[in-house]
Amino acid sequence: MVKIADIQLPDFPLLLAPMEDVSDPPFRAVCKVNGADLMYTEFISSEGLIRDAIKSRQKLDIFDSERPVGIQIFGGDEEAMALSAKIVDTVNPDLLDINFGCPVKKVVTKGAGAAVLKDIDLMVRLTKAVVNSTSLPVTVKTRLGWDDASINIGDVAERLQDVGIKALAIHGRTRCQLYKGVANWEPIARVKNNPRIQIPIFGNGDIDTPEKALEYKSRYGVDGIMIGRAAIGYPWIFNEIKHFIKTGEHLQPPGIQQRVDVIRQHLHRSVEWKGTKAGINEMRRHYTNYLRGLPNIKEFRLKLVTISEAEEIDAVLDEIVKRYDGFAFETRKLDMASLTYSCEN
Structure with a gap:
């Protein structure tokens, strides 16, 4: 320990x-x-x-x-x-x-x-x-x-x-x-x-x-x-x-349902903590990273970053699960330079 x-x-x-x-x-x-x-x-x-x-x-x-x-x-x-x-x-x-x-x-x-x-x-x-x-x-x-x-x-x-x-x-x-x-x-x-x-x-x-x-x-x-x-x-x-x-073995990459479940948890905790407007606005920076690897995701991502009601975002997430059901994610190849923010301490 x-x-x-x-x-x-x-x-x-x-x-x-x-x-x-x-x-x-x-x-x-x-x-x-x-x-x-x-x-x-x-x-x-x-x-x-x-x-x-x-x-x-x-x-x-x-x-x-x-x-x-x-x-x-x-x-x-x-x-x-x-x-x-x-x-x-x-x-x-x-x-x-x-x-x-x-x-x-x-x-x-x-x-x-x-x-x-x-x-x-x-x-x-x-x-x-x-x-x-x-x-x-x-x-x-x-x-x-x-x-x-x-x-x-x-x-x-x-x-x-x-x-x-x-x-x-x-x-x-x-x-x-x-x-x-x-x-x-x-x-x-x-x-x-x-x-x-x-x-x-x-x-x-x-x-x-x-x-x-x-x-x-x-x-x-x-x-x-x-x-x-x-x-x-x-x-x-x-x-x-x-x-x-x-x-010494890899876990399977999380599937679409697993990813959306975590997005929902993150979203609803954000709304609960900061209120609807601020919580939804602050989640917008996260969607690209959560959904990275999905083909032709731009249309859904645009909806997620423009909608201002949590219930509507939940509906879009349901659409994403339906659209990408069965999609096999590859093991992540991370471009660290693309993951930026104002300060890593």
């Missing part, structure tokens, strides 16, 4: 990465029932929480059915991070995660996210401020370093462990890489194999097939894997990886 403080996870747990505008409660719910072992909220601005910003506060919503679940915060000011940690405490998640990895300009220019990789002393102070302000286990998600000339994750891991974090997730790219190129897991393996490191180390970056998950498990020896983009529109990846690691 893998343990984060007192949180018990299965051997080699699969984590859903926190993704801005993706990892909301409806999406987390469908990932949970399809095998995700630990999930995180979208990242939340510490300044936004302190200002009582509506969007930031709504991201604190968590539900017992998705536990264990962590709330992720970001910021570059010690006092703001400490105060936001106290606010997070009040909603009783299982853990609190700090984002030191988001590479997008709007976050970095505020001295937060991956910007903190340029000042490890500040990273340590921010982390210590959070650890000292909460009773929750504190974890961190970060990258290898700012650029190829400053890959400092080894030093970062030791110093963050020393101030009290309980687990570390590492994305195998630098900030300057953004999401380009291939994730480099060798530095992640060195952190895991460092005899000073006693906390769980989770690897993140480019895991998009069961084969790759098993290969990276064996090659790099990490305690578990965090999956981001590959789960968008395909929450089945968690159970597919678990089955392949256990048996």
Whole structure:
């Protein structure tokens, strides 16, 4: 078993990465029932929480059915991070995660996210401020370093462990890489194999097939894997990886009924959580990924993104099931570059 403080996870747990505008409660719910072992909220601005910003506060919503679940915060000011940690405490998640990895300009220019990789002393102070302000286990998600000339994750891991974090997730790219190129897991393996490191180390970056998950498990020896983009529109990846690691065999790709069932679950949870208008609007970004691989789907997809009533969307989904009944999906060949969003933490 893998343990984060007192949180018990299965051997080699699969984590859903926190993704801005993706990892909301409806999406987390469908990932949970399809095998995700630990999930995180979208990242939340510490300044936004302190200002009582509506969007930031709504991201604190968590539900017992998705536990264990962590709330992720970001910021570059010690006092703001400490105060936001106290606010997070009040909603009783299982853990609190700090984002030191988001590479997008709007976050970095505020001295937060991956910007903190340029000042490890500040990273340590921010982390210590959070650890000292909460009773929750504190974890961190970060990258290898700012650029190829400053890959400092080894030093970062030791110093963050020393101030009290309980687990570390590492994305195998630098900030300057953004999401380009291939994730480099060798530095992640060195952190895991460092005899000073006693906390769980989770690897993140480019895991998009069961084969790759098993290969990276064996090659790099990490305690578990965090999956981001590959789960968008395909929450089945968690159970597919678990089955392949256990048996060496592939599960059959989900059929049309299975896919539509998950779309319905996602849709109705979205409407229940955010209301009809917002819930339906926010689902529109997901249909392309859920229905990828279906021939001549454009007409149906156009209906799904223009209809404004849940009952009408259900009727279109019924049409899709009827039209593609018996369609044999191929094992997914994922184009990771096509799965973009504003920030993978």
